[in-house]
Amino acid sequence: MKWACRNMWVAMACLLSVCAACSHRDETRSILPPDVALRPGDVVFRQGSGFTSHVVRVADGGGNYSHTGIVVDSAGHLLVVHAVPGERMSEDEPDRVKADVPEVFFGGMRASVGAVARCNDSVVAAKAARAAWQVYQRGTLFDHAYDDTDTVQMYCTELVEHAYKAAGLSLVGQQRHEVQLPGLHSRCIFPSDVFRSPDLRIVKTF
Numbered sequence: 233m234k235w236a237c238r239n240m241w242v243a244m245a246c247l248l249s250v251c252a253a254c255s256h257r258d259e260t261r262s263i264l265p266p267d268v269a270l271r272p273g274d275v276v277f278r279q280g281s282g283f284t285s286h287v288v289r290v291a292d293g294g295g296n297y298s299h300t301g302i303v304v305d306s307a308g309h310l311l312v313v314h315a316v317p318g319e320r321m322s323e324d325e326p327d328r329v330k331a332d333v334p335e336v337f338f339g340g341m342r343a344s345v346g347a348v349a350r351c352n353d354s355v356v357a358a359k360a361a362r363a364a365w366q367v368y369q370r371g372t373l374f375d376h377a378y379d380d381t382d383t384v385q386m387y388c389t390e391l392v393e394h395a396y397k398a399a400g401l402s403l404v405g406q407q408r409h410e411v412q413l414p415g416l417h418s419r420c421i422f423p424s425d426v427f428r429s430p431d432l433r434i435v436k437t438f
Contacts, residue, residue, distance in 0.1 A: 261340035268436050270310050270334060273357025274303040274350050275392055275403075277427060278343035295424030297347065300388050301337060302395055304361040304368075312337040313364040315374050315391045327374035329367055329386060349432040351401070359399035367391060378411065378418040389421040396431075403429040 270276075277297035292298070301314025311331040320327050338346050351357035367386065375385035383394060389404075396403050403426055408419035426432070 262335040264338040272305040272361035277347040292422040329372040348435040360395040363398035364395040
């Protein structure tokens with residue numbers, strides 16, 4: 233019964249992900265506190281204010297966050313590289329890994345609460361940021377199958393874990409959660425798995 237309930241919530245999240253984009257209108261207000269100085273390799277988390285984000289949170293066993301990304305440096309400008317469905321530039325475009333300025337990632341209509349976590353090893357963090365930027369630059373598609381056995385397509389937590397593994401550090405190890413749905417059978421990494429990594433320290437929650 234426990235897994236049946238969880239799978240029901242995950243199914244609803246998948247079906248509603250596109251609808252969630254319709255509410256992403258106001259990007260002028262950011263919940264990111266002005267005193268937070270982001271660094272390349274920082275792992276950022278957000279919890280949306282919409283129903284879909286609540287569903288993801290429930291599927292994650294009550295975790296505080298429904299989405300995650302990694303901070304990168306692009307020619308001196310900080311961006312958040314993240315994999316998310318329903319935020320494409322046009323309806324004709326497929327969902328791809330995105331690079332948004334932090335203020336957009338934490339925009340008021342996309343985030344109700346947030347957090348910033350930092351790797352204990354700054355060298356590894358810098359390498360992970362470069363790996364994430366490469367994933368973005370190659371136009372990687374969003375992984376609607378939530379399959380982390382390859383890097384052709386990626387979902388949000390898969391991207392963060394891949395970037396850090398490319399830098400020589402696994403944040404979540406073998407931690408995965410079985411998800412079985414009609415037409416979908418995957419072993420997923422949830423945002424809470426990354427958030428609780430012993431290799432990250434929490435810089436700020438807000």
